[in-house]
Amino acid sequence: MPEMSNLDSYPPVFRHLNGAPQIAAELKNAMEDTQGSVPIPVVDLQFLSLDKLGEACKDWGLFRLVNHGIPPSLLSQLQDHAKKLFALSFESKQALLTSPMSYFWGTPALTRSGDALRGALNINWLEGLNVPLSQLPQFQSEDPMLDCFRLLLKEYGRHLARIATTLFEAMAKDLDLDPKQSQSYLAESTGFVRVYRYPSGSMADEAWGMIAHTDSSVLSIVSQDQVGGLEIFKDNKWLLVNPIPNTLIIHVGDMMQAISDDEYISVKHRVRVNKREERFSICYFVFPAEGSVIHSSKYRPFTYTDFQEQVQKDTKTLGYKVGLERFRLIADG
Ligand SMILES: O=C(O)CCC(=O)C(=O)O
Numbered sequence: 159m160p161e162m163s164n165l166d167s168y169p170p171v172f173r174h175l176n177g178a179p180q181i182a183a184e185l186k187n188a189m190e191d192t193q194g195s196v197p198i199p200v201v202d203l204q205f206l207s208l209d210k211l212g213e214a215c216k217d218w219g220l221f222r223l224v225n226h227g228i229p230p231s232l233l234s235q236l237q238d239h240a241k242k243l244f245a246l247s248f249e250s251k252q253a254l255l256t257s258p259m260s261y262f263w264g265t266p267a268l269t270r271s272g273d274a275l276r277g278a279l280n281i282n283w284l285e286g287l288n289v290p291l292s293q294l295p296q297f298q299s300e301d302p303m304l305d306c307f308r309l310l311l312k313e314y315g316r317h318l319a320r321i322a323t324t325l326f327e328a329m330a331k332d333l334d335l336d337p338k339q340s341q342s343y344l345a346e347s348t349g350f351v352r353v354y355r356y357p358s359g360s361m362a363d364e365a366w367g368m369i370a371h372t373d374s375s376v377l378s379i380v381s382q383d384q385v386g387g388l389e390i391f392k393d394n395k396w397l398l399v400n401p402i403p404n405t406l407i408i409h410v411g412d413m414m415q416a417i418s419d420d421e422y423i424s425v426k427h428r429v430r431v432n433k434r435e436e437r438f439s440i441c442y443f444v445f446p447a448e449g450s451v452i453h454s455s456k457y458r459p460f461t462y463t464d465f466q467e468q469v470q471k472d473t474k475t476l477g478y479k480v481g482l483e484r485f486r487l488i489a490d491g
């Protein structure tokens with residue numbers, strides 16, 4: 159496994175790639191079926207067009223955001239810090255990255271307390287750092303690098319909340335939502351950041367960085383590095399979402415799909431591991447206010463907590479998330 163030079167920075171389960179089990183034939187085929195990259199819709203936050211935004215959310219469930227107002231230096235500093243942080247030894251990361259932050263690997267599914275959900279059937283080739291933004295002030299560290307990272311995240315969190323709120327308000331307008339009701343559908347206080355490292359190596363032919371899923375959020379905002387690997391499922395094809403510097407990728411999440419009565423779609427996506435280079439991404443997820451009941455003509459009323467509990471149950475018992483289908487109303491007749 160020559161690609162992983164900094165072997166001791168990896169969780170032990172990631173260190174023995176040559177001994178990884180042989181891949182099943184059907185999964186290998188899946189590895190080869192990405193159809194290349196296509197230009198995904200672009201939305202300009204400075205000159206926001208409701209038509210363009212609405213179209214992108216309906217046809218794609220995803221778009222590229224430009225003119226978002228985040229200084230390029232902040233994005234690059236965050237990426238640099240993420241690289242340095244994940245390069246620390248596995249043991250140091252476990253010791254340093256403690257509550258309210260949490261360090262996890264092998265699965266992106268976490269329990270409410272921020273621990274990785276164990277017992278999931280599929281291993282995802284990733285390590286992650288979970289950062290609940292509203293609890294960031296409680297994170298104290300003597301380590302100067304971590305303290306600097308905390309300040310960068312705080313600054314980034316402010317931008318993310320601004321962007322999410324601006325986009326959500328525009329979406330609510332596009333969908334003609336009742337302003338009173340939609341107010342509680344997006345709560346900045348629920349926002350959290352996930353910083354990921356996907357290892358590189360020969361397992362790229364054998365395993366996924368992150369298996370196919372939809373996001374449970376209202377909106378997700380992704381800043382990916384130049385390695386690439388994020389793919390979306392559209393028109394029965396897997397398409398690569400090309401990395402373009404200083405742009406953000408916005409996903410419509412499951413909550414937004416329900417809020418929009420299925421007019422917007424929560425797009426299925428996955429992450430491919432790169433053979434030669436590690437990949438880093440920094441993702442933000444935001445949710446409805448605690449207790450806010452989502453009313454929709456397509457689903458029975460539910461809160462995000464109901465949804466999350468169901469997802470965790472399914473992930474444990476089935477190995478995957480069933481998602482919105484669990485809440486869909488069965489049409490009469
Ligand atoms: O790493 C990425 O680009 C995407 C991660 C993702 O899809 C997720 O955390 O839900």
Ligand SMILES: [Fe+2]
Nearest residue numbers: 371372373427
């Ligand atoms: Fe995702």
